[in-house]
Amino acid sequence: MTMATDSPKDGFRLSMLIYDTRYRSYTIQIVVLILFALAVAWLLNNTVQNLAARGKEFNFGFLWQRAGYDIGQQLIPYNNDDNHFRALLIGLLNTLVVAVLGCIFATILGVIVGVLRLSGNWLVSRLMTVYVEMFRNVPLLLWILLSYVILSEVTPQPRDFRVTDEMIAAGEEPAASMMFFDTVAVTNRGTNIPSALFERGLGTLDLGFMSLNLDFWAILAVIVASIYVNRRIVHSARATQEATGVRPVTWWKSILVLFGPVIALIVAMGFHLEIPELKGFNFQGGILVAHSFTALLIALTLYTAAFIAEIVRAGIQAISRGQSEAAFALGLRPNRTMSxxxxxxxxRVIIPPLISQYLNLTKNTSLGIAVSYLDLRGTLGGITLNQTGRELECMLLMMLIYLSISLMISAVMNMYNNSVQLKAR
Amino acid sequence: MSETHAQTVGFTRNDMLPPLPPPVTERGAIKWLRENLFSTPLNIALTLFGIAVIYLLLQSALPWWLNSVWNAESLSQCREIVAANAGPDASGACWAMIRERWHQFLFGFYPPEEWWRPVLAFGLLFAALAPVLYSGQKRSLTILLCGVLAYLVLTLYLAGASGVVFALALLLVLGMLGLAQVQPGKLLWFTLLYPALTFWLLWGGSIWSPIVAMAGFAVLYGVFRLASPLIGLAPAAGAGVVAAVLWWLYIDVPVVEMLQSALPFSIPAIASDQxxxxxxxxxxxxxxxxxxxxxxxxxxxxxxxxxxxxxxxxxxxxxxxxxxxxxxxxxxxxxxxxxxxxxxxxxxxxxxxxxxxxxxxxxxxxxxxxxxxxxxxxxxxxxxxxxxxxxxxxxxxxxxxxxxxxxxxxxxxxxxxxxxxxxxxxxxxxxxxxxxxxxxxxxxxxxxxxxxxxxxxxxxxxxxxxxxxxxxxxxxxxxxxxxxx
The missing domain is CATH 1.10.3720.10 (MetI-like)
Structure with a gap:
């Protein structure tokens, strides 16, 4: 006697590939794989044919040719005799600097707005709601264009800053004046900020393929070392606390270790600010920050902060009141309850959506093209692409770079996320 | 003892006092203000900060808004009008620009005599969305469709649509209104047809191309229904897709040309760059x-x-x-x-x-x-x-x-x-x-x-x-x- 659940004993039939659940998933997967392979082959074949028809070949040799164009904002030295690869690096650095600064500012602003929106103050929470709704429901591109236009059309010309002898005699003020104790000048050509100079700098170290600015690396090394020493101090304080129940006072040690060595090094190198000054028709000295950078940073910060504020609000609201009441019942003070x-x-609730906001901000830096900010999209995907006519290589390389940045950010943030997640047992 | 005590008391109240109203600080607007704006020092600071922000915003934006100019030829003319009305240093918005160029913001370079087409398509979009947005709610459906009707009457008149178009559009929406009262579910058919209709309205050209393209879906469904008893559901669906793709690749264009030469009916074609x-x-x-x-x-x-x-x-x-x-x-x-x-x-x-x-x-x-x-x-x-x-x-x-x-x-x-x-x-x-x-x-x-x-x-x-x-x-x-x- 055979059981109803026994598998059929008769041989394999072709229709079983479709109707038998044991084989069907394999059939579907093989069909999908074949279709996918066919599609890829079709695309590759088309690409090869098209390249041949245009007399082009697929290689990245153009990256080592002379770029021949200037880039306004450069974090590492570059001139138009350098090759396209160097230009790509400059663009990548410009992308990253906007992204990193934007993430930092947007987080600060977003947390403040999110907390204020929850505050019991009716007026402030309404104001913050208006801010959030206004920035979330209007395209980012509008904020970028608007801030750029305002910066470059409303701000005064450099000559408005001039103070002439007649004006002093007549007791008149110049049409525009510098901000922050006469150190920052916002003109329609850009923002002039002071630059840090060292009288007794350590110079640069030429490694052949690149040169290292020793000042920068020395300061970085000192900061890293101070942070490490501070962690040791905190660690030993915690060990003492666990052993004896009394926590030694460490705050002055921490401050000393964190800030002392850096300040000492900076003073030793003869640190001073070079303040921009009006000479002739324009400001000289200091650093000229282009409005494209400022506008992009302002717009990205304001826009992303609105989203982060909502995330923070949702995160705080997700914690039930019982938690804080329990903490108060245990006798914890409000700030200890918070921390x-x-x-x-x-x-735990905030981090995952925050990661995707950081990713969005990083990808949105590519909108800098709207205000001619030369980021990765502007150098590799813009001028280099137009000069060399290598659309395929440039676009693929650019996508690859953006993809790796995104994957790196999400990998790092996921690691952090895993460290704060609930350890389920 | 108790008796003497009772006699020594000169006065005893016999009935309850009416409840006093809450103190002035605990009721009405004052209580609300105290609770919501001035409860703690931090809150007071925040409130003052909020008032300062609003004041600054209003101080710069309100005069600009109040001095708006709606009738002018150019920005310099706007500024002259503002200066004449409100003094030389006043700022004023120049909405005259919107008045002159609103059509470019809405339609781009779409030819003015064809504006009724996007206007109609936009109105019908809501008619097509109605059964999806408010499935089965007769009242909401009716309200939305009436809104579409009113919108179409107004905008088609403003866009100068021809009488035939006017009548057809109104008939369509009125028909949908009637259907919404009887069988709201059937309205989904219009939603399915809407993409083809809009494509034809916006890009123009022969009416046969969207019809023949939609016929591809009919081919898909027909092949599926015919083949499914013979070879089973999944292969029949595959056969249907293949048939439809073949229809679109090879049969579509000649059929459109044939129908167009037999029964020519087309509206002016609009290129994508417009x-x-x-x-x-x-x-x-x-x-x-x-x-x-x-x-x-x-x-x-x-x-x-x-x-x-x-x-x-x-x-x-x-x-x-x-x-x-x-x-x-x-x-x-x-x-x-x-x-x-x-x-x-x-x-x-x-x-x-x-x-x-x-x-x-x-x-x-x-x-x-x-x-x-x-x-x-x-x-x-x-x-x-x-x-x-x-x-x-x-x-x-x-x-x-x-x-x-x-x-x-x-x-x-x-x-x-x-x-x-x-x-x-x-x-x-x-x-x-x-x-x-x-x-x-x-x-x-x-x-x-x-x-x-x-x-x-x-x-x-x-x-x-x-x-x-x-x-x-x-x-x-x-x-x-x-x-x-």
Whole structure:
């Protein structure tokens, strides 16, 4: 006697490939794989044919040719005799600097706005709601264009800053004046900020393929070392606390270790600010920050902060009141309640969407093209592409770079996320 | 003792005192102010800060707003009028620019005598959306359709549509109104036909091309119905798709030409480069939204699938699209498609952009829907299996309705993001309202130097649309809420 659940004993039939659940998934997968392979082959074949028809070949040799164009904002030295690869690096650095600064500012602003929106103050919470709704529901491109236009059309010309003898005699003020104790001048050509100079700098180290600015690396090394020493101090304080129950006072040691060596090094190198001055028709000295950079940074910060504010609000609201009441019942003070009970739980809710906002901000830096900000999109995907006519190589390389940046950010943030997530047992 | 005590008391009150009103600080406006604005020192500081912000905003914006000029030829004339009315140092908005150029913001370079076509298509969009948005709610349906009717009467009159068009459009909407009272479900047929109708209205040309293209779907369905008893459901569906593709590739064009020569009926064709402004944004946005949802659902199911190859292909696609900025994808549409397609193919840039935007939104939607699928308790999947439902029935009847309901807010915010991203098409040379049209206006010698007004105008329209979408999602969430909290 055969059981109803026994598998059919008769041989394999072709229709079983479709109707038998044991084989069907393999059939579907093989069909999908074949279709996918066919599609890829079709695309590759078309590409090869098209390249041949245009007399082009697929290689990245053009990256080593002379670029021949200037880039306004450069974090590492570059001139138009350098090759396209160097230009690509400059663009990549410009992308990253906007992205990093934007993430930092947007997080600060977003947290403030999110917390204020939850505050009991009716007026302030309404104002923050208006801010959030206004920035979330209007395209980012509008904020970029608007801030750029305002910066470059409303700000005064350099000559408005001039103070002539007649004006002093007549007691008149110049049409425009510098901000922050006469150190920053915003003109229609850009923002002039002071630059840091060292009288007794350490110079640069030429490695052949690139030159290192020793000042920068020395300061970085000192900061890293101070942070490491500070962590050791905190660690030993915690060990003492766990052994004896009394926590030694460490705050002055931390401050000394964190800031002392850096300040000492900076003073030793003869640090001073070079303040921009009006000479002739324009400001000289200091650093000229282009409006394209400022506008992009302002717009990205304001736009992303509105999203982050909502994320923070949702995160804090997700923690039930019982948690803070329990903390108060245990006798914890409000700030300890925040740092020990509320924040660790709220962070679990906040971090994953925050990661995707950071990713969005990084990808949105590519809108800098609207205000001619020469980021990766502007150098590799813009001028280099137009000069060399290598659309395929440039676009693929650019996508690859953006993809790796995104994957790196999400990998790092996921690691952090895993460290704060609830350890389920 | 007690007696003497009672006698020594001179006066005893016999009835209750009426309750006193609460102290002045504990009621009415003063209590509200104390609680909401001035409860703690920090709160007082915040309130003062808020008042200062509002004061600064009003101080700079209010005179500018009050001194608005609506009738002028150029920006310099605007400034003269403002100076004459409010003194030489006063600032004033110059809305005259909007008055002169509103049509470019709305239609781009669409020919003025054909404006009735996008206007009609926009009105019918709501008629087509009505059965989807308010399925089965007769009252809401009727209100929305009446709104469409009123809108069409007004705008078609303003756009100077011909009497025939006027009559046909009104008949159509009135017919739908009648149908909504009898059989609201049947209205979905109009929703299905709407894409072809709109395509024909906007791009023009022969009426036969959308009809014959829609006939491809009829071919698909016919082949499926004929073949399914013979060879089974799945192969029949495959055969139907193959037949439809063959129809579109080889039969479509000759049939259209034949019908057009036999029964010529066409409206003037409008080239894609004449589209612009919000017309372009809404065409791309609406098409992208309606096609990205099904693709996104399929991708999400693919990512959750047990089949390894399907799963990895979906993951690869989603992560690739989510990892690169939309701009690079748009440039792919404008620069690279010529490499990937057979030599000599060249198709419409708007269509290419729509495809890329749709795929982009679909990848984001897939992640959102995956979140909804993951949030469902596994008991739901097991219950579906226990009922003996196959994969597609389980998804359609049990899993997806719940998963989609959970992810409504995130789905709608993805849609809002897609609609805002339609402004990026400016980078591939299309004339979006924000960059394309505004730059054209600002390049005009009459309006050179104007910046607040166009951006405020465009921003306000985007705000209205996006804010409306988010409000609708809240309504939908409330309507579909089934828990009893």
């Amino acid at each position: 020990l009970i509320i924040l660790p739980q709220a962070l | 589209f612009g402004g919000f017309l372009l944004a809404i065409v791309i946005g609406v098409t992208g939204i309606s096609f990205s949802l099904p693709i996104g659902i399929l991708l999400a199911l693919g990512r959750q699938s047990d089949m390894l190859i399907v799963k990895w292909l979906s993951v690869g696609f989603i992560e690739f699209i989510r990892g690169v900025p939309l701009i690079t994808l748009l440039f792919t549409a404008s620069l690279l498609l010529q490499y990937f397609l057979p030599p000599g193919t060249n198709f419409d840039i708007i269509l290419r952009v729509i495809i890329l935007v749709t795929l982009f939104a679909a990848a984001y939607l897939a992640e959102v829907i995956r979140g909804g699928l993951a949030a469902l308790p596994s008991g739901q999947y097991e219950a579906a299996d226990a009922l003996g439902l196959d994969y597609w029935r389980a998804q359609r009847l049990i899993i997806l309705p719940q998963a989609l309901k959970i992810s409504i807010p995130a789905i709608v915010s993805t849609f809002i993001g897609l609609f805002k991203d339609t402004t990026l098409v400016a980078f591939v040379g299309l004339m979006d309202p924000l960059k394309g049209v505004t730059q054209i206006v600002r390049a005009d010698i009459d309006w050179k130097g104007i910046y607040w007004e166009p951006y405020i105008f465009v921003g306000a329209i985007f705000f209205l649309i996006c804010f409306g979408m988010s409000r609708y999602s809240m309504y939908l969430e409330r309507k579909l809420k089934t828990d009893h909290r």
